[in-house]
Structures are given as structure tokens and as C-alpha cells.
Amino acid sequence: MNTMIELIQSHRSIRKFTNEKVSNEQINMIVEAGRWAPSSHHVQAYSIVVINEKEKKRNLASLAGNQSYVESCPVFFVICADFYRLHEVSTLLNKPFEVGEIEQVLVGAVDAALVAQNMLLAARANGMGGVMIGGIRNEPEKVANLLNLPKYTFPVMGLCIGYPDQDPAQKPRLPLKAVVHDEQYNTVQLNQVLREYDDVMSDYYRKRTKGKRIETWTSQMANHFTTPKRPQVGEFLKNQGFLKKE
Template sequence: METNSIIELINSHRSIRKFSDEQLTSIQVETIVEAGRWAPTSHHVQAYSIIVVKDKEKKEKLAKLAGNQTYVETCPVFFVICADYYRLKQASDKHQQTFEVGEQEQVIVGAVDAALVAQNMLLAARSFGLGGVMIGGIRNDSEAVSTLLELPEFTFPVMGLCLGYPAQNPDQKPRLPHEAVVHYEQYDQTKIDEAITEYDLLMKQYYHERTQGKRSETWSEQMAAFLSTPKRPQVGSFIKKQGFLK
């Protein structure tokens, strides 16, 4: 494969959850946010907003709401990236047009827009030598997060992003084999079982070495357990409350 500095940056991704005391400059924060703003967006709707959180007390509250993830509190800057149709409602009202966000498509568009923004921001941060981790736990209690951040109707938090200077150097977690996720011309089911078996052996070794033998479960075991129970069922009802999925 060919490579360059951008490819190497992307392919060296690791989640960083421990940060030094060094703070980000206001210029760095604004540059990272600006990189997020230039992410691709569906139909130019730009259905996202970025909440920049530096206040210690507010980060502490968000850490608890996200499942007591302490790195939300200890990172220098925490971002909450939201799906946002509030501005679009205002645009519709301005031109006396009906406002149709009741179908699932608009929820998907908002979530995809937010995810693209977050990834741009993380890559921009890493170009400065920073590290970070995405926080799905921000959806554990979407209503409380929205109240804390004073989010209006037609918005919902999609993910958080911790950023700071790394104070750890974790090994890179292996990804699924190429054959399991990349298909040419059509989906090839015949390679999936073998690829999962191969990956299970790799991840079992990874966890064994990472935890000095305390963990040794395979990827498929982990995923089967994870998907055996509903996850954040309250998210759907909150999204409806905010004006979507009517």
C-alpha cells in the first residue's frame, strides 16, 4: 500500500484516556473546531452543533452522566457534538415552509453529520500531537445532558470527544481482518466465519498480553454478550420528545 503522513496519522489511531496537565491554547481549540466545520454534510444541511466545555464543574457532571468516565472530567477540553435541526426549523419558519423531520432519515443525517465532524476534529487534534477518545456514554442520559447544556428542541447529543496531551502510550487495538469488512462488487458472506475465527485468536492474545492474563475473551464472545441486552432504550423516546420520529 502507498502511504503518506495523513495515511500514517489515520492508521495510527489509539484511544487516549489519560491526559497531562498541559492545556490546549484557544487557537488550538478554534482550529480543531474549524476543522470539524469543514466535514462533509448531507445536502449542505450542516445538521450539527459543537459544544465546547472547559468548565471543571460542568465536565464533572458530564463525566457522571456518561457513566462515571473520569477522563471526561480530567481532559483539558471536552466537546459534545450534537445533531441539530433547530437552525433548520428557523430557516423553514423564515420562509413559511413546513418542517418535516419526523422520519428516521433526518435522525440518520444528523447523526452522520455529527460523526463526520467529530472525526475531523480528532484528526486535527492529533496533528498537533494531542490524543483523544470518543464518548458514546454521553447518550446514557440524553435528557440530563441536554438540560445541562441547554440544548433546544430539534437537537440531541450524539457523542462526546475528550482531547488533551497524552499521558499514556497504549498498544493499538487490532481491527477486524480486511476480508471481514471489505467486499468487492457484492457482499461476500462466505469469508465472514473464517475471518471472525482468525480475529478471535488475535484479540484473545491481545487481551491476554494487555491485562497480564486477567482477560482472555474473544471478540465474538465480547460482542455476543454486549448485544444480548438492549442498549440505551431511552434514546429513542428522547429523540421523539425533541421533535423527531413522529
């Protein structure tokens, strides 16, 4: 199998790191890989904030839901959707600037996600590991203030990077039959496929926790969606110039 395919298919989230430092050269290599990600209409609506300061990582760990690995990782990145420089371009050329629709939120979020994935793959290709941090959106206004983010930007995700100090088992993914459809969306087999996946996931958790946790994927997801998630993000986006206020 092609080594890149092997790398992609061997993904695991790494949350524990050795004390080995990530050099400035390695950081530049990771960022450069992110810079070459695809971008909608070539707008390149992203920015990367590199965090090395221990105190700042500690603050971000707290804001991201007390995720200790944000503080303990050698380097932490915050990948943002960024239309600020596009606003400056429009102002410079005396053109209207329209980013109030949800389409631009999607464009910025997708651009940032593609950049983050490139960065993680580059780090892993060089012996490192990492984990994406969605919790960076828990307190978006505080994160924005801490990082001095201007209007028309918003944090999409964090990324911990370092040398792995753990070797976790791979978490099974949904079967192909649940996520791949030929020609049109097919719902016929879904219930059966999900039951089969529940067996796989409960076995995974049983082995991972030595019998302390036996949980199905369907019960986990059903519980997850019983409450709204990060409702504060919408208001923050409006304050940042997105999602036009009524």
C-alpha cells in the same frame, strides 16, 4: 507512506492526559477542522458545545457513565445533531418543517460523526490525543438540560481532547476479508475469518492485561448484544421532534 494515512492508521483512544492546557487557539483550530467536514445536502445539521468548566465536565462525566477522563481531559466537546436553526429558517420563510422521519436522525448523526472525526484528526495532527464518548447518550435528557439544548437537537457523541499521558497498544481491527466485499456481500469465509480474529484479539488482551484477561471478540460482541442499549434515546428523540409519535 503519506503522513495523513499514517496518522489515520495509527489511531488509538487516549483516556489519560497530562496537565498541559489546550489553548483557545488550539480549540479554534480543532473546531475549524470539524466545520469543514462533509455534510448531507449542505444542511450542516450539527453543533459543537465546547466544555472547559471543571464542574460541567464533572457533571457530564457522571451522566456519561462515570467516565473519569471526561472530567480530567483539558477540553471536552459535545457534538450534537442540530436541526433547530433549520427549523428557524423554515419558520422565517413560512415553509413546512419535516424532520419526523428516521432519515433526518441519520443525517444529523452522520453529520455529527464526520465533524467529530475531523476534530480528532486535527487534534492528533498537532500532538494531542483523544477518545470519543458514546456514553453522552446514556442520559440524553439530562445532558440536554445541562447544555440548554433546544428542540430539534440531540447529543450524538462526546470528544475528550488533551496531550497524551499514556502510550496504549493499538487494538487490532477486523481483517479486510471481514469488512470489504468485491461487487457483492460475501458470507462464505466469515466464520473462518472470525475464528482467526478471535485468536488475534485474545492474544492482544492477554498481553495488555498480562494474562488477567483472555477474551475473544465474538464472545465480547455476543454478550454486548444480549440486552437493549439506551432504549431511552428513542423517547428522547421523539420529545425533541424526531421519529414521529404515533
